[in-house]
Amino acid sequence: MDWKKIDPTSLEYIMTPVLIGNPGSHYVCFVVNLKSHKFQFLNSMYGDKLDLDPPNIYKKMFDVWLKEVNAFLIGLYTHKKMPLPFHFSKFSWESPRMPTQIDKDNCGVFCMKFLEEWQGDHNTQMESFKNWSQLGKRDKIARVMDFRIGILSTILTDSSNSIRQKVEKNATSYCEELTQNLG
Numbered sequence: 147m148d149w150k151k152i153d154p155t156s157l158e159y160i161m162t163p164v165l166i167g168n169p170g171s172h173y174v175c176f177v178v179n180l181k182s183h184k185f186q187f188l189n190s191m192y193g194d195k196l197d198l199d200p201p202n203i204y205k206k207m208f209d210v211w212l213k214e215v216n217a218f219l220i221g222l223y224t225h226k227k228m229p230l231p232f233h234f235s236k237f238s239w240e241s242p243r244m245p246t247q248i249d250k251d252n253c254g255v256f257c258m259k260f261l262e263e264w265q266g267d268h269n270t271q272m273e274s275f276k277n278w279s280q281l282g283k284r285d286k287i288a289r290v291m292d293f294r295i296g297i298l299s300t301i302l303t304d305s306s307n308s309i310r311q312k313v314e315k316n317a318t319s320y321c322e323e324l325t326q327n328l329g
Contacts, residue, residue, distance in 0.1 A: 173257040190256035245275040
């Protein structure tokens with residue numbers, strides 16, 4: 147993607163996954179929401195709580211990423227000869243209520259789904275998590291497995307995957323072998 151072709155006025159938010167913890171042990175999403183002038187912290191482990199312990203570590207990580215976002219946006223607006231229409235110093239923090247994971251192992255999966263489906267506000271209805279709070283533990287586990295399979299198939303079959311053909315060939319051979327053994 148050529149960043150110079152981006153229309154800065156069309157940007158609504160910029161998102162990134164972040165591995166937090168000491169040592170890194172939990173994935174969350176940081177969002178700079180340009181539409182609502184908020185910094186958002188999407189966390190599947192704590193739901194709606196911004197539970198940062200110790201908070202300084204995460205704040206420092208976010209500050210580093212924010213400097214990069216700021217430099218990108220300044221460069222983009224400067225390239226388009228437009229003034230930056232906002233100041234990050236006026237943005238507020240928000241930790242929207244998010245679907246929570248049922249274990250300590252699926253934060254990366256949740257983070258990827260948040261990146262895919264988050265629309266920038268608490269009214270976002272993420273299709274993957276529809277009726278999540280009403281599901282029992284088994285149904286949640288099954289849905290997370292479906293998420294994992296979907297993410298994996300997307301990665302494996304993407305045209306930019308340099309070993310895509312090898313993976314497809316091996317999978318086809320494996321399926322043919324299974325079919326012969328069953329027949």
